[in-house]
Amino acid sequence: MMRVHGGSDAQGVPRWDFSTNANACGPCPAVAAELREADIGRYPDPGYRALRGALAAFHGVAPRRVIVAASASEFIMRITACLARAGGQRVWLPAAAYGEYAHAAHAWGLARVDDPVQADLCWLCEPASPTGAAEPQWEAVIRRDAVVVLDRAYEPLRLSGASLLRSEDADRIWQLWSPNKALGMTGVRGAYAIAPLHAQAWIDRLEQQAPAWALGAHAVVMLQAWTQAETQAWLAQSRATLRAWKAAQQDLLGAWPSLPSDANFFCMRAELDAGFLRSRGIKLRDATSFGLPGLWRLSVQPPAAQTALRDALDAAGASREPGRPKRAIPLGGTARSAKGAS
Structure with missing residues (x-):
């Protein structure tokens, strides 16, 4: 059985890594x-x-x-x-x-x-x-x-x-x-x-x-x-940051349907060119090996990574659902971005 995981690969460490679920606020x-x-x-x-x-x-x-x-x-x-x-x-x-x-x-x-x-x-x-x-x-x-x-x-x-x-x-x-x-x-x-x-x-x-x-x-x-206690306090603070980042990231990707998630990652359904995204330093996790073909798992990442993802998707001309226009996405990652977080 071939093991399939996110993170580093034959091309090295992805500049913008959405493929693993580590806390993006870390290391602690x-x-x-x-x-x-x-x-x-x-x-x-x-x-x-x-x-x-x-x-x-x-x-x-x-x-x-x-x-x-x-x-x-x-x-x-x-x-x-x-x-x-x-x-x-x-x-x-x-x-x-x-x-x-x-x-x-x-x-x-x-x-x-x-x-x-x-x-x-x-x-x-x-x-x-x-x-x-x-x-x-x-x-x-x-x-x-x-x-x-x-x-x-x-x-x-x-x-x-x-x-x-x-x-x-x-x-x-x-x-x-x-x-x-x-x-x-x-x-x-x-x-x-x-x-x-x-x-x-x-x-x-x-x-x-x-x-x-x-x-x-x-x-x-x-x-x-x-x-x-110091470590757990940092972790609690990071969860607040991740909630804001998650809201912004889901808003950024709002044109594609995503599955409900309580964690710092979620799956979305889209047709994406993984090779093109990787050439732009971005790696997502193809969920096919999980038994979910057509879905991609993305960890919640900070505003800079979200900006890179948005730019790469625009450059790739990734198709959006009919009737869902491209929108300007706030990527500040502040507490006000947490509206609609799940």
């Missing part, structure tokens, strides 16, 4: 400063006891329930492997979803089923990727006795709405967190999962399958900084 300055001071001359504690304690306190759980991972993708592969080795045979995942869920299932020979009731392993992501919306089969999945993993990569970047996860269900499922997106530093790899309340056997399996020193010094620093 406070965390970046701590990363510059990271001690790279020594091994981290292989048990990550201080880090797991900080993450546990941040989420209000026991430290034994915190599983550190080299990345969200590494955890996806590891828990799928543990499921397969325990005799699991079937997986359910949303119709349009992050490709690593299917990649891991394929690698370990799990059959994909259409009904979550038949699955041994179920995946959820909310807000969902690529749409940024809620998963319509939430109730059917969250109430399953199977291994259920909720990928919460974009919960810190939620710009509207509220999580469907109820407090009474939070201790029954796995919650996977990858803060590097919210911090705007996807080049630093590191993630963690919160185990269900009564899952010691699964915790043991996952720990046995983990490589030694899954996290390097930079990942440890990033995840510890994630729990700090």
